[in-house]
Amino acid sequence: MRLSGYFLPTLKETPSDAQIASHRLMLRAGMIRQSSAGIYSWLPLGFRVLKRIEQIVREEQNAIGCHEMLMPTIQPADLWRESGRYDAYGPEMLRISDRHQRDMLYGPTNEEQITEIFRSAVRSYRHLPKLLYHIQWKFRDEVRPRFGVMRGREFLMKDAYSFDADKASARRSYNKMFVSYLRTFERLGLKAIPMRAESGPIGGDMSHEFLILADTGESEIAYHRDFLDMSLAERQIDFEGDLQPIVDDFTAQYAATDVERDPEAEKALGDALITGRGIEVGHIFFFGTKYSKSMDAGVSGPDGDEVFVEMGSYGIGVSRLVGAIIEACHDEAGIVWPESVAPFKVGLINLKVDDPDCSAACEQLYGSLGSNGVDVLYDDRSERPGVKFADMDLIGLPWQVVVGPRGLKAGVVELKSRKTGEKQEVGLESVLSMLST
Ligand code: ATP
Ligand code: MG
Numbered sequence: 196m197r198l199s200g201y202f203l204p205t206l207k208e209t210p211s212d213a214q215i216a217s218h219r220l221m222l223r224a225g226m227i228r229q230s231s232a233g234i235y236s237w238l239p240l241g242f243r244v245l246k247r248i249e250q251i252v253r254e255e256q257n258a259i260g261c262h263e264m265l266m267p268t269i270q271p272a273d274l275w276r277e278s279g280r281y282d283a284y285g286p287e288m289l290r291i292s293d294r295h296q297r298d299m300l301y302g303p304t305n306e307e308q309i310t311e312i313f314r315s316a317v318r319s320y321r322h323l324p325k326l327l328y329h330i331q332w333k334f335r336d337e338v339r340p341r342f343g344v345m346r347g348r349e350f351l352m353k354d355a356y357s358f359d360a361d362k363a364s365a366r367r368s369y370n371k372m373f374v375s376y377l378r379t380f381e382r383l384g385l386k387a388i389p390m391r392a393e394s395g396p397i398g399g400d401m402s403h404e405f406l407i408l409a410d411t412g413e414s415e416i417a418y419h420r421d422f423l424d425m426s427l428a429e430r431q432i433d434f435e436g437d438l439q440p441i442v443d444d445f446t447a448q449y450a451a452t453d454v455e456r457d458p459e460a461e462k463a464l465g466d467a468l469i470t471g472r473g474i475e476v477g478h479i480f481f482f483g484t485k486y487s488k489s490m491d492a493g494v495s496g497p498d499g500d501e502v503f504v505e506m507g508s509y510g511i512g513v514s515r516l517v518g519a520i521i522e523a524c525h526d527e528a529g530i531v532w533p534e535s536v537a538p539f540k541v542g543l544i545n546l547k548v549d550d551p552d553c554s555a556a557c558e559q560l561y562g563s564l565g566s567n568g569v570d571v572l573y574d575d576r577s578e579r580p581g582v583k584f585a586d587m588d589l590i591g592l593p594w595q596v597v598v599g600p601r602g603l604k605a606g607v608v609e610l611k612s613r614k615t616g617e618k619q620e621v622g623l624e625s626v627l628s629m630l631s632t
Contacts, residue, residue, distance in 0.1 A: 196539065198574045202239050205586050215411040217521035218343030220530050224590045226517075233340025233348030240590065241517065243538035245351065248383060248516050249330055251535060252353045255379040259371040259434045261326035261355050266308050268332050272298035274307040278489045287335045301334035306486050306508055309356045313504070314492035320360035320502070323494065324368055328355035330513060344514045345474070345522075346413070351514040357507040360496060365481055365505035369401055370438040372479050372509045376405050377427050377445065380476065383516065384533025385523060387476060388422045390450040401481035401507075404452055406473030409522040416473040417456050419448035419464060474519045481507040530591030531614050539572040541630055542592040544583050546599035548575055556608070556623060557598050567631040588613065596626055 204225040213219040221227050226241025237245055253263065272290070275281035281288075281300075289301040302308070309327060317325065330353045340348050357368035373389065380387035385407050392404035406416055425445065432441070449460050452473070461468050487493065487503040496502040512519075524531045534540065541564060545557045554575075561573045572592060574583050580599075587595050597609040607620040610629065621629065 196570075196572050198572060199576050201572070203586075203590070204238065205589060213343065215342050215345070215522065216525055217345065217411075217518040220521055220525055220589070221343055221518065224530060227344060233337060233346070235344055235347065235349075240538050244517050244532070244536055245514060247536040247538070248520075249351070249353075249513055251382050252379055252511055252513060253330065255375050255382070256328050256353065256355060258378075259326065259375045261328050261372075261375075263329065264327055265329045266302075266305050266312075266331060268302055268334070269299050270302045270305075270308055272300055274311055275300065278307050278310075278486055280307065287337065289334045289336050302331075303333055303335045304352075304508070304510075305329070305331075305354055306356065306506075307490065310486045310490045310492050310506070313356075313358055314487075314490065317358070317504075318494055320494050320496050323358055323360045323504070324364050325358045326355060326368060326371070327358075328353060328509075342411070342413075343518055345518040347514065350512065353511040353513055355509040357509070359505045360494065360502060362483075362505055365483075365507060366401075367438070369479065369481050369507055370442050371434055372507070373403065373442050373445070374427075374432060374434070374438050376477050376479065376509075376511070377441075378432070379511065380405060380407070381427055382535055383520060384535055385476070385520065386423070386426075388416075388418055388450050388473070389445055390416060390418065390452045390473075391446075391455050392452055392478065393454050403446075403479050404475050405477035405479075406452060406475055407519055407523055408471060409474050409519070410472055411522055412472035412474040414452045414473050414475055415456070415470070416450070416452050417461055417468060417470045418450035420467050420469050421448050422450060423469075474515070474522065475512070476516055476519050477509075477511045479507065479509040481505075525591070528585070529589035532591045532593060534593045537570075537591070537593050539570040539592050541569055541571045541594045541596060542587045542590070543571050543573045544580075544587060544595060544597045545573070545575055546580050546583070546597060548577050550600050552603050553598055553600055556603055560596065560598070560608075560623065560627065563627050564630060567627070569630055594630060596630075 206223045209219055210222045225238055227235045230236055272281050291299050293299055333352045334349050337348050340346055359365040359368055387405040387407050389403045389405050392402045483505055484503040493501040493503050521530050545553055547553045564571045593613050595611040602608055609618055610621045610626055611618045
């Protein structure tokens with residue numbers, strides 16, 4: 196992408212209404228613009244990151260045999276009357292009516308809708324288990340929308356739903372999601388800790404929230420320090436095999452949020468206890484037959500008797516993750532994207548666009564990197580070097596390649612790692628091969 200033709204409205208001033216780093220940086224880096232409280236437009240740079248995150252989430256859901264679909268944002272109120280949640284949900288639900296005065300709502304979540312689809316299609320335990328998900332906008336009229344996309348009113352969520360014939364099978368579905376979440380957050384470059392959580396309005400008994408550590412997080416958290424060194428790393432995972440040992444590893448130690456915290460258990464941990472704040476990026480629940488009973492979603496069991504399906508739901512805050520990743524990955528100068536979600540891998544800076552040699556070298560690099568499948572943002576604007584450096588640091592691409600007349604005479608360009616700040620002089624050929632891996 197050539198920056199001269201791109202739409203990247205960066206801001207020099209720090210927006211005064213943004214209270215936390217990620218919100219400030221997303222506005223300054225031209226990623227989002229507010230439309231109204233808690234509702235945002237995603238500008239091209241922000242949109243690229245959102246799509247990258249979405250894709251990683253998608254790949255990891257697909258990997259466990261969860262099938263993608265798409266349900267609408269607008270739902271009929273009658274479905275929610277069946278489950279009893281139309282009245283129970285309260286003012287967070289945006290209620291609307293169509294031209295025929297039929298009550299509709301903008302979905303805050305999709306349990307009712309998926310249960311309705313399921314019950315009309317599946318009749319026998321032989322077709323279970325089933326895992327389904329979609330990545331769709333939600334609306335919750337939050338009392339206090341704040342921190343930019345972190346607590347929005349309109350936000351993008353991946354929500355998955357599991358259907359099983361019995362509890363043992365439901366446990367296996369839950370475990371698949373649990374491990375898939377560990378993988379997803381690791382790929383996103385995050386340290387996310389699964390914590391015992393309150394099951395909230397959805398009810399039920401098996402529930403974990405995945406939190407990333409951040410001082411600006413809204414949840415109070417407490418956990419065993421062992422979590423800091425835990426990761427799936429290169430562990431080979433067979434999703435059709437027994438995942439319980441992995442889940443046990445990641446739930447053996449104490450970790451809890453807010454009201455689930457247990458003062459006794461915390462006291463017993465002594466020095467091993469860490470307390471702080473975190474951002475909830477995912478939440479998995481098992482809620483059994485709560486919806487299948489109220490909405491009459493049954494299948495015939497092995498002995499011919501009708502059984503209500505055991506269900507779970509599994510959310511990831513896709514748009515919240517953009518902010519959460521920035522909270523975890525930034526410095527004084529701006530964002531520092533993990534490579535897996537960076538909007539471009541390389542920022543190519545032409546220090547002197549009116550110098551034919553500089554421009555020729557940049558064009559050549561831009562072309563060859565592009566044909567090697569590397570996403571490059573080429574700063575071909577006639578701006579001062581200082582402006583270019585500052586913008587490039589602000590938007591946080593993992594690699595910067597700086598091409599100037601002096602270096603070119605010696606046949607080299609400067610390669611800078613945004614994360615470490617380390618700079619090295621490299622020949623044109625080697626920079627190409629170094630960045631093409
Ligand atoms: P919270 O406790 O933060 O209000 P929740 O527990 O109500 O969230 P869930 O119903 O578990 O949210 O939704 C699944 C995921 O969607 C959450 O883990 C979070 O990452 C994301 N999410 C929820 N509410 C918002 C919001 N208002 N803005 C952005 N993301 C959200
Ligand atoms: Mg939650």
